[in-house]
Amino acid sequence: MAKTDFTIRRGAVIVFEGLDQTGKSTQLNRLRGSLDAESTVFAHMPSGFTTFTERVYRALEGETADEKPKSGLAQQLAHLACHAESVPDLKRAAETRSLILDRWWWSTLAYGWYGGSVKQSGLPESSFKELIDTIWSPITPSIVFVFLEPHHLDPNNAPGVQDGYRALLDEYAESALVVPVASEEETHSFVTETLLNRGLAARVENR
Ligand SMILES: Cc1cn([C@H]2C[C@H](O)[C@@H](COP(=O)(O)OP(=O)(O)O)O2)c(=O)[nH]c1=O
Numbered sequence: 270m271a272k273t274d275f276t277i278r279r280g281a282v283i284v285f286e287g288l289d290q291t292g293k294s295t296q297l298n299r300l301r302g303s304l305d306a307e308s309t310v311f312a313h314m315p316s317g318f319t320t321f322t323e324r325v326y327r328a329l330e331g332e333t334a335d336e337k338p339k340s341g342l343a344q345q346l347a348h349l350a351c352h353a354e355s356v357p358d359l360k361r362a363a364e365t366r367s368l369i370l371d372r373w374w375w376s377t378l379a380y381g382w383y384g385g386s387v388k389q390s391g392l393p394e395s396s397f398k399e400l401i402d403t404i405w406s407p408i409t410p411s412i413v414f415v416f417l418e419p420h421h422l423d424p425n426n427a428p429g430v431q432d433g434y435r436a437l438l439d440e441y442a443e444s445a446l447v448v449p450v451a452s453e454e455e456t457h458s459f460v461t462e463t464l465l466n467r468g469l470a471a472r473v474e475n476r
Pocket of ligand 1: 288289290293294314315345348349371372373374376377378380381
């Protein structure tokens with residue numbers, strides 16, 4: 270029987286965002302498994318493509334307790350340092366192929382600002398947003414899939430983070446949508462059908 274796969278349209282930028290433990294990674298893996306490896310670049314923020322971004326990510330995840338930053342502002346600035354380092358590569362990937370992003374600046378705003386830690390530092394929201402805008406202005410997403418319902422409790426999902434995602438969803442209603450809660454298989458179908466319907470993906474009959 271023929272296996273049906275997909276290609277993502279060249280130039281498309283697809284973002285997966287949302288709370289921890291919501292099935293985002295599972296769905297990204299499913300999508301990766303049904304795409305040809307050549308034409309789409311997958312990137313995870315903050316771990317990116319370089320030793321610098323990889324090592325900062327490991328420090329942020331805190332393999333040892335003393336490795337993690339104590340300051341919420343330092344934490345988000347470290348994330349943004351990784352984003353700044355990765356954006357030129359992301360831009361190139363989006364121009365020559367297609368790009369699938371596992372988190373981008375919505376996480377910075379949702380976890381950092383709406384989670385409360387950056388606000389506590391005294392940095393005004395406008396300054397934080399301006400920094401984010403400056404770093405991310407080269408990248409425009411074609412679609413943002415937002416995962417909002419955690420399967421398990423996760424300490425990273427501070428109160429407010431979900432509200433942050435909802436505010437971003439309202440602001441970017443044209444390109445962003447909530448992924449409905451469903452089985453793994455149904456969610457995979459939802460993602461692929463949405464991409465097909467919006468002309469961001471095409472079916473490929475092979476083998
Ligand atoms: C990209 C990004 C992530 N984060 C947070 C979201 C997650 O709680 C954490 C790690 O992200 P990630 O490794 O994607 O977590 P998971 O695989 O569990 O979904 O970092 C920020 O606080 N700011 C950011 O800019």
